[in-house]
Amino acid sequence: MQITKQADYAVRAVLFLAAQQEEKRSPTNRIALEEQIPPSFLAKIISQLSVAGVVNTSRGAHGGVSLARPAAEISLLEVVEAIDGPITLNDCVIDPDSCAFGGECPVHDIWVQAQVELVARLETTRFDSLAKKYKQKSTN
Secondary structure, three states, rough: OOOOOHHHHHHHHHHHHHHHHOOOOOOHHHHHHHOOOHHHHHHHHHHHHHOOOEEEOOOOOEEEEEEEEOOOHOOOHHHHHHHOOOOOHHHHHHHHHHOOOHHHHHHHHHHHHHHHHHHHHHHHHHHHHHHHHHHHHOOO
């Protein structure tokens, strides 16, 4: 499983916003420049994140993008799924009948457990903790 480039860009954009002062708006052109995201791609990403309730947008001279909630309330899973949809390692995890081997597949339980662990890890990873690492990186 590999997340899309769009999901990677979304994570970078949310991380950038999480590292800003709370409720501070950032212009999309600054996010694009700082995080090396193509501006046209970023516009679509911001729109999807806004629909998902991750970011707020405002237009005008003092407009920009800000987090819709505190960074501690936004998970890595939420951002990835806002862009890529639900994480699925294999079709049989969601629908065991999709496998020709059905309940006899020796790998099925491994796929299920791996997905559970991955989803749990992404769900418990919050942007406030990631922002601390981001800030440390940018001061070094």
